[in-house]
Amino acid sequence: MLEVLILILGGCYFKDESTTLDEAEEASHELYCERAQIKDGQTVLDVGCGQGGLLLHIAQKYKNCHVTGITNSNAQKNYIVMQAEKLQLSNVDVISADVTKFETEKTFDRIFVIEAIEHMKNIKLFLKKLSSWMEEDGLLFVDHICNKTFNYHFEALDEDDWYSGFILPKGCVTILSASALLYFQVKLIK
Ligand SMILES: C[S@@+](CC[C@H](N)C(=O)[O-])C[C@H]1O[C@@H](n2cnc3c(N)ncnc32)[C@H](O)[C@@H]1O
Numbered sequence: 001m002l003e004v005l006i007l008i009l010g011g012c013y014f015k016d017e018s019t020t021l022d023e024a025e026e027a028s029h030e031l032y033c034e035r036a037q038i039k040d041g042q043t044v045l046d047v048g049c050g051q052g053g054l055l056l057h058i059a060q061k062y063k064n065c066h067v068t069g070i071t072n073s074n075a076q077k078n079y080i081v082m083q084a085e086k087l088q089l090s091n092v093d094v095i096s097a098d099v100t101k102f103e104t105e106k107t108f109d110r111i112f113v114i115e116a117i118e119h120m121k122n123i124k125l126f127l128k129k130l131s132s133w134m135e136e137d138g139l140l141f142v143d144h145i146c147n148k149t150f151n152y153h154f155e156a157l158d159e160d161d162w163y164s165g166f167i168l169p170k171g172c173v174t175i176l177s178a179s180a181l182l183y184f185q186v187k188l189i190k
Pocket of ligand 1: 010011047048049050051052053070071072073076097098099100113114115116119
């Protein structure tokens with residue numbers, strides 16, 4: 001049997017206490033697809049695709065979907081390309097680029113941004129860019145860490161704060177409030 005290790009950096013969905021990590025990862029991908037109303041044949045973009053967990057899940061399950069990932073990490077891109085080859089998937093593309101500088105004429109039926117919007121500092125510009133990459137009836141699915149009320153930059157608690165020293169260096173992510181995206185509804189389909 002072909003063994004493929006896929007690491008999810010976003011959320012997992014544990015249905016109950018007996019759920020394993022693999023099952024939780026699978027359940028999370030299924031939930032993302034259901035809520036984003038993925039259908040076979042669509043073009044899908046995953047912005048900040050990490051190790052490609054969602055991307056590879058969609059490419060395997062929906063063989064006629066073409067999935068494209070963008071990541072600013074060459075290591076992540078190489079890993080995904082390697083996994084796609086192992087799985088013999090020809091419907092996967094990975095672009096190594098800083099999404100804030102990347103431009104394309106292509107449009108997509110579905111765009112996912114899973115725990116990557118936290119890395120953006122200008123949400124208005126970012127969403128404007130994504131809207132230009134969407135088909136007229138396209139859907140954007142954003143999953144982000146949120147504070148109930150406030151937006152804030154993630155800062156170190158003190159100089160010994162291990163988490164901000166090694167995982168999320170201070171200032172590198174912005175935590176949005178639960179309602180933050182509602183302030184940027186410039187283009188809405190009626
Ligand atoms: C917390 S990870 C989430 C990964 C993936 N969506 C998941 O849920 O497993 C954030 C991702 O955003 C990517 N990223 C951060 N800033 C970026 C940028 N400016 N351009 C492209 N990708 C970026 C990182 O390389 C990483 O893949």
